[in-house]
Amino acid sequence: MCSAPPFGDELRSRLGTPRRARRLESSPRSRVWRAELSGTPVVVKQLVDAPEAAERYAREVTALRLASRVDPPVVPRLLGTDPDARVLVLEYVDGQPPREDWVIDHATALARLHAATGADDTGALPAWSGPTEADADSFLTLAQALGVAPPPGVRAELDALADRRSGTEGHALLHGDPCPGNDLHTRTGVRFIDFEQAALGDGLVELAYLRIGFPTCWCATAPPPAVLRAAESAYRTTWRAATGTDVPADLTDACAAWLLRGDALVPRAERGTVDHLAALPDRDWTWGTATARQRLVHRLGTVSRMTADADGGGALDGLGQLAAAVRSAMLTRWPTLRPLPRQRP
Known part of the structure; x- marks a missing residue:
């Protein structure tokens, strides 16, 4: 050493x-x-x-x-x-313990970070890459392994989602891993560290972290609904103040994209090695604050609720039905699965 x-x-x-x-x-x-x-x-x-x-x-x-x-x-x-x-x-930044509703400060700083770049910065960093055809295949195979038949048209929905989330849209400065621990809370606001996975893309990709359970992070949490709403509102207000533009209201695509990513169930060093969704029916594993099955159940519930809401649009109705059915199958098979922790440990 x-x-x-x-x-x-x-x-x-x-x-x-x-x-x-x-x-x-x-x-x-x-x-x-x-x-x-x-x-x-x-x-x-x-x-x-x-x-x-x-x-x-x-x-x-x-x-x-x-x-x-x-x-x-x-x-x-x-x-x-x-x-x-x-x-x-x-x-050296002297961090301090975050507030109980720390995600509001986190989201505010995230919007300011995202707003640092624009179209003139294209090519300065790699473009964020969305879910692939292989990710969609793995998710549909998992559903079938759990005894759930995908509704007609879901495959077409997933292909269209992959096209929409291809990473070619947006010029926001994405952190790449905006997790608790990579945000230093100070008296003057949050500062982010560890930008090894930084990219340019759509800021919704990382705003979605708050709803979908911090998918690339060891510390998977689910903020209370009121705090989540306040954090997303703070992001939108801050983004508008910095750019003069509005953030699209619908996060459904961004959350659905994270649902398909089996690699977002394991630490960075283990990604790209095996099909992690394929392993879930036979075994579970703990990473940080939650198990892989806990993480996936949370994501399934989030996407099924969002597609059912009026602002979820109709482009992913079949995926929403499938997500709800897979979640129900998982909770029936493993009834002791607990929700993600509410607060940062």
Whole structure:
């Protein structure tokens, strides 16, 4: 284990020599230290040598620079970089415990982050990628494995959904993993960290996290309905103030897209390895605050309710019926499944 942050000659000449370095907890994909430069606390992050490390590093640096346009800030200041060593030096942000209704602050900052970019930034980051034909196949196969026959026309609905959520629309600066823990709550607002999966796309993709249960996060939660409504309202108000445009009212497509993503049932390191939806009938597994079956039941309930509501449109009526039937089948087979936790642990 490396005990000191990797600081090359160029960083030392620009920023000085780090002192009082201490390793911080981080994902397996990075090493992170808190240190001091001339008495000022900083964070040093190095992406470890691994597949796609260079791409993840480039995404993070680019996203931090794009997000630095926002004032008051929604990210720590980027003080220095060493691309050869994949090192970033960041302003140290002193986080504090979030409020009980923390998702309102989270959603407000998320809207400001999303509004940092526009059409002129096309190509600065990869476009967000939506669900694929393989995702749709896996979901329909899971339904059949649970004894649920998909209604006629569902396959066409899913193909149309994939076309609509192809990632080609929208220019919002997407965090890529806007989870509890990647948001530092401060006296002046939330600041986001860890942009290794940043992309450009439709901000609804990440606003949907609040309803669908934070799909890429170890901390899957379901805010109380009143808090959820307040958080979504705060996002829409903030987005309009920043851009002069309105956020579409309907989140059904965005939530349905997350329902189909079996990879959103496992940590990042396990994605793209196997068909995780296919494994659910035979086994369950815990990731963070919930099991995979808990997560999926929550998503199924969310999508079935949204498609039944007046503002859900009619484009996914068959999927809504299927989601309700699969959820009922899961609760019948595994009656002890509990709802997602209401609050951040």
